[in-house]
Amino acid sequence: MNLTIRNQKFQLHPLGGLFWVEKSLLLISDMHLGKVSHFRKFGAAVPRKVIHKNFLLLDQIVADFQPFQICFLGDLFHSSLNKEWELFENWVAKTPAEILLVAGNHDIIAPEKFEKVNVSIFPELVIDSFLLTHHPEEREHHFTFCGHIHPSIKLKGFGRERIKLPCFFKSNNQMILPAFGQFTGTHTLNPKKNDEVYAIVEDSIIKV
Structure with a gap:
């Protein structure tokens, strides 16, 4: 799915990332690496293969x-260090x-742990x-890309059919990434009249 925002071109990917064409910048939000290991440590029956699936x-x-650049819009890691940090280090290196x-x-x-593997950290970036x-924020004269919410949309079919799909959620001056x-x-999220919702359906992006 291709979008033009403020004369800049962006591409929405069905995996949940957004690519800024002119800057060759890939935006990804809310990876929550380490969450699987964190829950498994306390007895949750989460398949280990989910860890490798993320990478x-x-x-x-x-x-x-x-x-050229990849920017993670917050919550890259879910909590404190665990074994998934080594997988992240290896991924960064390659x-x-x-x-x-x-x-x-x-x-x-x-922050020192990230700096050692050449990952730069910022409270926010203005380009x-x-x-x-990370958090949704509508700031005057800016268009915001953010995460945090993990947005989804509920769709109703014939009869009592219901489905919930992750989505890119765009308002006038902001887009929340899945x-x-x-x-x-x-x-x-419940869209208002002027909001735009781009749902992820398997390997496709569909505007709803």
């Missing part, structure tokens, strides 16, 4: 766009793009008239 999907979207992190409320790992942040992680959950 396989990262490899896939990076291969599709081949960006990924040619420059990696940036806009810190979210879950990002409590010491031209675009604000990159959670990229495979073990994150979603929060249903």
Whole structure:
């Protein structure tokens, strides 16, 4: 799905990332790496293969766009350090793009750990008239890309059919990205008249 916002071109990917064409910048939000290991540590029956699935999907979207930069819009890691940090280190080492992190409320790992693997951390980023942040925020004269909400939309079919789909949720001056992680959950949003919703349906993006 291709969009033009403020004369800039963006591409929505069905894995949940957004690519800024002119800047060769890939935006990804709410990976929540380490969450699977965190829950397994306390006895939750979460399949270990979900851990590797996150990195396989990262490899896939990076291969599709081949960006110069990758910016994670917060909650890259779910909690404190665990074994998934080593997998992240290995992934960073083999990924040619420059990696940036806009810190979210879950990002409590010491900045020094990221700096050692050449990941730069920021409270927010402003590029031209675009604000990159974790929490939704509508700021005057800016268009915001953010995460945090894990947005989804509920659709009704004939009869009593119901389906909930992750989505990109766009208002006049803001777009909330879906959670990229495979073990994150979603929060249903109710669009207003001028909102635009781009639902992820298997391998496609559909405007609803």
